[in-house]
Amino acid sequence: MSTQPIQAQPLGDPRKPSRGNVLRRYTADHIVSGLAILATIIVLAPLAAILFYLIYKGASSLNLAFFTHVPAPVGEAGGGMANAIFGSGIILGLASLMGIPIGIAAGVYLSEFGRGRLLGNAIRFTADVLNGVPSIVMGIAIYSLVVKPQHHYSAFAGGIALAIMMIPTVTRTTEEMLATVPHAVREAALGLGVPKWRTAVSISLRTASPGIITGCMLAFARVAGETAPLLFTAFGNQFWSFNMNQPIAALPLQIFVYAISPYDEWHRLAWAGALVLIVLIMVSVTLVRIFANRGMLKGGS
Amino acid sequence: MGVGIQVEDLNAWYGSNHTLQDINLHIPANHATALIGPSGCGKSTFVRCLNRMHETNPIARATGVVKMGDVDIYREASPVEIRRRVGMVFQRPNPFPTMSIYDNVISGLKLNGFRNRRVLDETVERSLKQAALWEEVKDDLKKKSGASLSGGQQQRMCIARALAVDPEVLLMDEPASALDPVSTSKIEDLIFQLKSLYTIVIVTHNMQQAARVAENTGFFLNGKLVEFDSTHKIFTNPRDKRTEDYITGRFG
Amino acid sequence: MSIEREHGAPSPIRTAVPVAPAMEEKPPLVSQPVSAIREFLNSRGSGRLADSSFAALMLVCACTIFLIVLFIFWILIKNSHLSLVAFGWKFFTREAWDPVSGDFGALPFIYGTLMTSLLALAMAVPLALGVAIFLTELCPRPLRAPISFLSELLAAIPSVVYGLWAVFVLVPLMRDTVGPFLVKTLGWTGFFEGPNFGVGLLTASMILAIMILPIISSLTRDIMTAVPNSQREAVLALGATRWEMIRIGVLRNSRIGIVGAVMLGLGRALGETMAVTMVIGNHPDISKSLFAPGYTLASVIANEFSEATGDLYYSALIEIGLALFLVTIVVNAIARLMVWAVTRGAPARVS
Numbered sequence: 014m015s016t017q018p019i020q021a022q023p024l025g026d027p028r029k030p031s032r033g034n035v036l037r038r039y040t041a042d043h044i045v046s047g048l049a050i051l052a053t054i055i056v057l058a059p060l061a062a063i064l065f066y067l068i069y070k071g072a073s074s075l076n077l078a079f080f081t082h083v084p085a086p087v088g089e090a091g092g093g094m095a096n097a098i099f100g101s102g103i104i105l106g107l108a109s110l111m112g113i114p115i116g117i118a119a120g121v122y123l124s125e126f127g128r129g130r131l132l133g134n135a136i137r138f139t140a141d142v143l144n145g146v147p148s149i150v151m152g153i154a155i156y157s158l159v160v161k162p163q164h165h166y167s168a169f170a171g172g173i174a175l176a177i178m179m180i181p182t183v184t185r186t187t188e189e190m191l192a193t194v195p196h197a198v199r200e201a202a203l204g205l206g207v208p209k210w211r212t213a214v215s216i217s218l219r220t221a222s223p224g225i226i227t228g229c230m231l232a233f234a235r236v237a238g239e240t241a242p243l244l245f246t247a248f249g250n251q252f253w254s255f256n257m258n259q260p261i262a263a264l265p266l267q268i269f270v271y272a273i274s275p276y277d278e279w280h281r282l283a284w285a286g287a288l289v290l291i292v293l294i295m296v297s298v299t300l301v302r303i304f305a306n307r308g309m310l311k312g313g314s
Numbered sequence: 315m316g317v318g319i320q321v322e323d324l325n326a327w328y329g330s331n332h333t334l335q336d337i338n339l340h341i342p343a344n345h346a347t348a349l350i351g352p353s354g355c356g357k358s359t360f361v362r363c364l365n366r367m368h369e370t371n372p373i374a375r376a377t378g379v380v381k382m383g384d385v386d387i388y389r390e391a392s393p394v395e396i397r398r399r400v401g402m403v404f405q406r407p408n409p410f411p412t413m414s415i416y417d418n419v420i421s422g423l424k425l426n427g428f429r430n431r432r433v434l435d436e437t438v439e440r441s442l443k444q445a446a447l448w449e450e451v452k453d454d455l456k457k458k459s460g461a462s463l464s465g466g467q468q469q470r471m472c473i474a475r476a477l478a479v480d481p482e483v484l485l486m487d488e489p490a491s492a493l494d495p496v497s498t499s500k501i502e503d504l505i506f507q508l509k510s511l512y513t514i515v516i517v518t519h520n521m522q523q524a525a526r527v528a529e530n531t532g533f534f535l536n537g538k539l540v541e542f543d544s545t546h547k548i549f550t551n552p553r554d555k556r557t558e559d560y561i562t563g564r565f566g
Numbered sequence: 567m568s569i570e571r572e573h574g575a576p577s578p579i580r581t582a583v584p585v586a587p588a589m590e591e592k593p594p595l596v597s598q599p600v601s602a603i604r605e606f607l608n609s610r611g612s613g614r615l616a617d618s619s620f621a622a623l624m625l626v627c628a629c630t631i632f633l634i635v636l637f638i639f640w641i642l643i644k645n646s647h648l649s650l651v652a653f654g655w656k657f658f659t660r661e662a663w664d665p666v667s668g669d670f671g672a673l674p675f676i677y678g679t680l681m682t683s684l685l686a687l688a689m690a691v692p693l694a695l696g697v698a699i700f701l702t703e704l705c706p707r708p709l710r711a712p713i714s715f716l717s718e719l720l721a722a723i724p725s726v727v728y729g730l731w732a733v734f735v736l737v738p739l740m741r742d743t744v745g746p747f748l749v750k751t752l753g754w755t756g757f758f759e760g761p762n763f764g765v766g767l768l769t770a771s772m773i774l775a776i777m778i779l780p781i782i783s784s785l786t787r788d789i790m791t792a793v794p795n796s797q798r799e800a801v802l803a804l805g806a807t808r809w810e811m812i813r814i815g816v817l818r819n820s821r822i823g824i825v826g827a828v829m830l831g832l833g834r835a836l837g838e839t840m841a842v843t844m845v846i847g848n849h850p851d852i853s854k855s856l857f858a859p860g861y862t863l864a865s866v867i868a869n870e871f872s873e874a875t876g877d878l879y880y881s882a883l884i885e886i887g888l889a890l891f892l893v894t895i896v897v898n899a900i901a902r903l904m905v906w907a908v909t910r911g912a913p914a915r916v917s
Contacts, residue, residue, distance in 0.1 A: 038807050039807055041809055042807040042808050042810070045699075045809040045812075046704055046808070049696045049697070049700035050700060050704070052692070052694075052695075052696025052697050053697045053700045053701070053713065055693055056693055056717065056720075056779055056783070057713070057717075057720075059720075059776045060716060060719060060720050060723075063723065063727070063728070063731045066731055066734075066735055067727070067731075070734075114627075115627045115630055118624050118628070119624070119627045119628040119630065119631060121624050122624035122625055125624070126621055126624060126625070127628065129372075132628075133628075135632075136629070136631055136632065138899075138902065139631050140631050141898070141902050142635075142899050142902060143631060143634060143635055144898075145830065145833045145834065145897075145898035145901075146638070146837070146891060146894055146898075147836070147837025147839060147864055147890055147891075147894055148837075148839070149839045149864050149867055149868060149887070150642075150837070150887050150890055150891045150894075151638070153642075153867060153883070153884060153887045154638045154642060154887075156871075157641050157642075157644075157884070158637075158641055177634050180630065180631065184628070197404065197408035198408055198410060200370070200404065200408065201404065201408040201409075201410065201472070201475075202410070202421070202425065203370055203397065204365065204367060204397055204401075204404070204476075205398070205402075205422035205426075205475070205476075205479065206394050206395070206396075206397035206399075206479070207394075207422070207425045207426065208394050208613030208616060208617050209613075209617050209620075209621075210616050210617050210621070211616075215425055216425075219412050220410070220411055220412050222412075234722060238722075238724020238725070238726065238727070239725075240725065240840045241725070241839040241840055241864075241868060244871070244872070245872060248872075265724055265726045268727070268730060269729070269840060269844075272726070272730045272734075273733070273844060280734070283730055284730070284734075287726070287727045290724060290727060291723065291727055294722050294723070294724065295722065298718060298719060298722045302715060302718075392612035392613070394612055394613045394614075395610075395612050398608070399604075399607070423603065423607075426606075426607060426610055427610065428603070428607075433602060437603065478603075480601045480603045480604045482604075
């Protein structure tokens with residue numbers, strides 16, 4: 014029992030924050046919100062700037078000649094990047110032919126056979142890590158494997174370099190999409206006496222196919238713009254080439270060569286080519302977004 | 315025509331969990347047999363052992379003898395062969411989402427390579443009629459997706475899908491538990507009519523349902539088969555006190 | 567034994583059940599022929615061979631991922647053998663780069679790579695965090711999808727297009743506007759000395775920052791979204807302001823993951839080739855000034871590989887590639903582990 018008088022709280026009731034404290038905290042809150050908005054604007058600004066410049070500098074050069082002619086000799090006006098567009102198509106076609114089936118098969122393994130197993134986890138992790146390897150390293154590796162022994166550059170080598178870049182991406186998205194197929198659906202197929210392989214192909218893959226196609230398009234769009242791996246494999250070509258075993262032009266490669274060249278005419282073509290490339294890639298990314306939403310609804314439970 | 319199932323010393327594990335212990339029973343052909351028991355007592359596991367679906371889980375294991383007719387399903391046949399002879403209906407309807415009603419029903423045939431168009435058409439009609447769904451969907455067979463039907467209709471379609479392969483045994487794991495009363499009674503009527511054609515094993519936690527549709531009933535408790543007898547006997551004069559306690563609602 | 571029915575318990579049986587003896591088999595009503603369907607299905611094989619071959623094929627394809635990594639490693643080592651033997655570890659500490667005399671040392675490239683990457687991170691990380699905070703916590707719902715879509719587009723722009731824009735827009739900007747401004751305001755620090763041609767370490771860092779922003783920001787967003795709402799609510803219930811809720815409820819919980827996201831951005835920056843090559847000046851110098859031209863590990867390969875005459879030159883460049891390969895693998899592995907630890911293995915969106 015105490016007979017001491019109760020001391021008045023000298024510093025004010027700690028439960029009630031002082032006005033200064035509240036003001037400080039709310040100010041901080043507003044400052045941070047403002048900074049976050051500012052950051053977003055700063056981040057989106059280059060996107061706007063790049064698109065603007067691409068259209069501003071490139072659109073005027075997009076004529077029929079651009080899509081049908083090969084580059085004109087240095088100093089001459091006109092010409093186009095038809096061979097580069099075609100060449101990119103060839104290389105990407107080769108890369109897809111090699112990379113997509115292997116990637117989907119690897120994804121099927123991870124999802125249907127490798128769940129929770131050590132090997133499955135190791136492969137998954139390695140795929141993610143492989144995605145981070147610089148593309149130029151892929152380029153010089155394929156150079157050493159294919160180009161050096163053959164003593165010539167080739168579209169084929171370029172295709173291989175891009176294929177090994179596609180595989181990890183396709184694998185991971187295939188696995189993710191297959192995981193959205195409800196287990197009950199697989200059980201229904203197994204219960205009917207459908208063998209496991211047929212279940213994986215006709216049921217799981219089929220149900221997840223919108224998402225898997227989306228993943229392939231993503232991988233495709235990603236490698237479509239790659240330049241570094243093609244520097245020493247496909248190498249580039251100023252003319253039409255239909256031979257897989259010879260150097261071939263590619264759109265990003267051509268843009269690079271023209272951009273660092275000293276000729277204005279080539280700079281003009283570079284902008285136009287970049288615009289074409291960007292449009293193709295952005296169309297793919299947008300399609301992917303649309304399909305992804307539809308695919309989820311269809312493939313999910 | 316159905317076949318009888320003979321189970322001897324069946325034991326099953328999920329990992330280290332001993333889910334079924336020394337199960338012995340004989341399921342007679344062309345009858346409906348109900349399996350009752352509280353949640354987690356192993357009746358679903360038991361049924362899944364009958365068509366080797368238990369094995370689809372990588373940590374699952376089973377020992378013992380299960381004979382379908384004359385065939386020891388674990389030693390004399392492959393899981394795939396057994397599952398083609400046994401139809402299974404699951405607790406929740408699981409139609410194939412990318413397929414039409416028609417394709418869903420004959421999926422068991424098509425995915426196993428059957429191609430004869432005429433027989434497929436006939437099978438779809440027969441199975442949907444057996445499942446009492448034909449009148450409701452006969453105009454939309456190829457237009458509607460299997461997943462667009464109501465819950466009760468989906469489950470009947472899954473039953474039709476199981477029947478389309480002309481199985482000798484039909485396993486049903488709580489087929490009506492996720493459905494409304496109207497659909498439930500439709501499915502019970504179905505079972506009543508089908509049992510003369512197939513051997514039916516139905517897992518249910520609804521004792522009245524067991525009493526309504528099955529000639530024989532088995533009572534499972536904690537992984538053991540406590541009692542197996544005619545339904546009449548189980549529900550009026552059970553031999554084991556535990557059965558009696560369960561039936562009168564003392565637990566479960 | 568009769569049942570003692572509990573008072574009020576419902577009678578277990580309501581309908582009469584057939585009293586036929588339970589254990590006897592009913593003889594088949596009609597001897598029916600085995601149906602065509604049953605015959606067909608019984609004639610199908612067990613599918614075991616097909617199952618095993620299929621599984622094996624899938625496994626082989628999955629293992630190609632291992633094979634690819636191992637193959638790259640092996641071929642890089644094999645082809646850099648000459649240089650490894652000639653210079654040993656000193657390769658990474660020497661400053662020489664003279665193809666004519668065969669004297670090679672990678673220090674300038676390491677300096678260039680590190681400088682540009684770290685500068686880029688310094689610029690990108692606060693911005694990326696700001697965008698992530700904005701999109702996950704502050705942004706009104708209808709704007710969320712369009713803005714995140716826009717940042718996805720940023721990630722999709724190829725390196726060469728960034729480079730093109732940097733050469734013709736950013737470089738003049740740096741040369742004519744930003745450069746003199748920096749000299750005026752920060753010239754006393756000594757980082758902005760020397761002639762300013764617009765190309766150099768600073769410009770390269772800036773374009774690099776723009777390029778690694780999307781990956782850091784989208785991963786950070788994933789990580790912040792993975793923090794359960796209960797954490798946010800708990801902090802808010804204590805009377806916190808919105809920023810305090812973000813700081814204490816979200817960021818503190820996602821620290822490890824955000825570090826992982828930053829490291830992934832670093833990994834990307836270390837290996838970025840085309841855009842950097844186009845604006846860094848390509849001169850193997852080590853200089854304090856940010857206006858000075860530099861050279862990165864990736865750029866020297868891009869520029870000089872096709873002209874590499876002589877086995878030692880080629881081998882030295884391959885060795886640089888090997889170093890790049892190993893460093894990015896290690897950085898990425900650590901980063902992925904950190905991100906995984908926070909998002910619990912939910913696969914990170916591949917960008």
